[in-house]
Amino acid sequence: MKVILTYGTFDLFHVGHIRLLKRLSLLGDRLVVGISSDSFNEMKGKKSFFSYAERAEIVSSCKYVDEVFPENNWDQKIDDIKKYGVTCFSMGDDWIGKFDYLEEYCEVLYLERTEDISTTDIKKKLSLISQSELEKIESSLHDVIGIVKSLNIK
């Protein structure tokens, strides 16, 4: 039984996440995913849109994933590798080199990230959309105020 292990926040689940999980699932028989808890995200300086419970439900519903568990700190990986009988630990290559110390316990593999998509970019684009919508509403309101004022004949 070849067990693959990965970790992540997986907030605003997108194709970058799903493509990684798909590739990971093809590497072995079982894919186990550590989902960053809300408190650990705070330690990572990240505020996720969805709570841990929601993110865990989304990722565990993915057909490529066999099991999810909470990732509460940076230091639990060795225990997790032993607990789940992990053959291969793998992450996207934005983490390349960061987890080589785990090679003492299992294979370590970094897979190419999916270009041009990230949770941060999605959040930025959403904030810009709402900003431009607000500006449109504001300018329409100014037009209406102008019309009302012009009709208010003395």
Ligand code: C2G
């Ligand atoms: N990912 C990817 N392509 C993207 C975006 C993300 O392949 N366009 C990968 C990342 O490389 C990572 C996984 O998807 O392996 C989850 O990414 P995040 O949710 O951003 O997780 P992160 O904050 O990197 O947390 O202990 C490790 C940390 O918990 C990793």
